[in-house]
Amino acid sequence: MRFLIGIFSIAILLHLALLPALAQTESSGPETSLIADAGGSWAGKRSLIIEPGLQYMHNSSNRIDLTGLTLPGLVIGLIQVEKVRRDILTPSLSLRFGVSEFFQVNxxxxxxxxxxxxTNRPGDTDLPSRTTYVDDQGLGDIEGGILFHLLKETPSRPQVIAGLKAKSxxxxxxxxxxxxLATPGTHxxxxxxxxxxxxxxxxxxxxLKVVDPAVLFANLGYFYHMERTIDGIGKVDPSDSVNLSFGxxxxxxxxxxxxxxxxxxxYSRAQVNGNKIAETDPVVATLLLGATYAxxxxxxxxxTLGVGLTEDSPDLQVSINFPIRFSF
Structure with missing residues (x-):
C-alpha cells in the first residue's frame, strides 16, 4: 500500500504540548513542544494527559471561472468571479496515555x-454581485494512534519516536x-x-535532540487517504501528502x-475513476510560533500562531490548549 512508501511528519497543525525531553534535562524551564498533534509528545509511563483545546482558522481565496470559448483577446461565454472566505472554529479534546515506558496511545x-x-459576480457588469453566507457545524473526523519509543536520547544520539495515526x-x-443558486449558472x-x-x-x-535549554526536532511522514466508491461519482482517491517539519x-x-x-x-493529485484531477495538488507551507506557560x-x-507561506495555505491559524497531566 502507498502509505508504506514513506513516514509521516508532524502535521501541525499547530498545537503546543508538554515535551518530556526537556524534563529529562537539568534545565529548570517549562516543557514545550510543537509536535503534540502529530503524536510526538511522550506522556510517560502510566501517565495520562487530558488536553482540551480550541483552534481558529481563517482562509480566503479568489477564483475566476470561464465557461465558453476563449480566443486571443476575446472570451465568448460566461465569466464568473468568486471570492470565498472561510472561518472554522474547532474545539477538541485530546487524550494521551503512556501505557509503558515505550508504548503510548492517543x-x-x-x-x-x-x-x-x-461572493459571486458575473463577468457581465450589468449584473450585480451576490454574497451568500453558509453556516454549519458537526462532529469532525475522530483520530486515534499509537506511539513507540524506539530510541532514548544519549549524548551522542537523539531520541526517536515512531507511530501510526488513523483518521476516521x-x-x-x-x-x-x-x-x-448564487448567480445565474453558479451554485x-x-x-x-x-x-x-x-x-x-x-x-x-x-x-528530538536536547541542547539545553533548547530542544531541536524534525518530523517526516506520509499521509495516506484510502479510496472509496461514491454513488453517482465513482471511485474517488483523494490526495495523499508527504509531510515535513522541523523547529x-x-x-x-x-x-x-x-x-x-x-x-x-x-500533495499528490486526487483521482476519480483512475483519472487525475487538475488543481488538486497544492503545496502547503506554514510558519508556526508558539508559547507555553506552566x-x-x-x-x-x-x-500557537500559524501563518500561511503559500497561496494554498490557510491565511491564519490560532490555537490554545490546556494539557493536564495525571500520573498513576
Whole structure:
C-alpha cells in the first residue's frame, strides 16, 4: 500500500504540548513542544494527559471561472468571479496515555463550527454581485494512534519516536451535499462538510535532540487517504501528502518557553475513476510560533500562531490548549 512508501511528519497543525525531553534535562524551564498533534509528545509511563483545546482558522481565496470559448483577446461565454472566505472554529479534546515506558496511545475528538462566505459576480457588469453566507457545524473526523519509543536520547544520539495515526470519517462527507443558486449558472453549498469522507493512515517518525535549554526536532511522514466508491461519482482517491517539519523549542525561565517551527505538506493529485484531477495538488507551507506557560508541574497553557507561506495555505491559524497531566 502507498502509505508504506514513506513516514509521516508532524502535521501541525499547530498545537503546543508538554515535551518530556526537556524534563529529562537539568534545565529548570517549562516543557514545550510543537509536535503534540502529530503524536510526538511522550506522556510517560502510566501517565495520562487530558488536553482540551480550541483552534481558529481563517482562509480566503479568489477564483475566476470561464465557461465558453476563449480566443486571443476575446472570451465568448460566461465569466464568473468568486471570492470565498472561510472561518472554522474547532474545539477538541485530546487524550494521551503512556501505557509503558515505550508504548503510548492517543485519541482526539474534534467538533467543527464553519462559516463560509461566497461572493459571486458575473463577468457581465450589468449584473450585480451576490454574497451568500453558509453556516454549519458537526462532529469532525475522530483520530486515534499509537506511539513507540524506539530510541532514548544519549549524548551522542537523539531520541526517536515512531507511530501510526488513523483518521476516521465520522465527520459529514463532502459528497452529495445540498447546493443553492448564487448567480445565474453558479451554485454554492447550502451545507458544509465537517470531514474528508475517507479513512486515512499516518505513519510517521519524530526525532528530538536536547541542547539545553533548547530542544531541536524534525518530523517526516506520509499521509495516506484510502479510496472509496461514491454513488453517482465513482471511485474517488483523494490526495495523499508527504509531510515535513522541523523547529526548535527553548525555555526562557521555569515558567515560560517559546517554540518556532516550519511545516510543509506536498500533495499528490486526487483521482476519480483512475483519472487525475487538475488543481488538486497544492503545496502547503506554514510558519508556526508558539508559547507555553506552566501553571504547575501538572498543568500548562499552550498558544500557537500559524501563518500561511503559500497561496494554498490557510491565511491564519490560532490555537490554545490546556494539557493536564495525571500520573498513576
Amino acid at each position: 485519541l482526539r475528538v474534534p467538533y467543527l463550527y464553519r462559516s463560509d462566505k461566497f 470519517r465520522t465527520g459529514r462527507d463532502p459528497y452529495g451535499l445540498a447546493t443553492q 454554492v453549498p447550502a451545507e458544509l462538510p465537517t470531514g474528508t469522507g475517507h479513512w486515512a493512515l499516518e505513519p510517521y517518525v519524530t526525532i 526548535i523549542g527553548y525555555a526562557l525561565n521555569d515558567k515560560l518557553a517559546l517554540s518556532t517551527a516550519f511545516e510543509q505538506k506536498i 501553571f504547575s508541574q501538572r498543568t500548562a497553557m499552550n498558544v
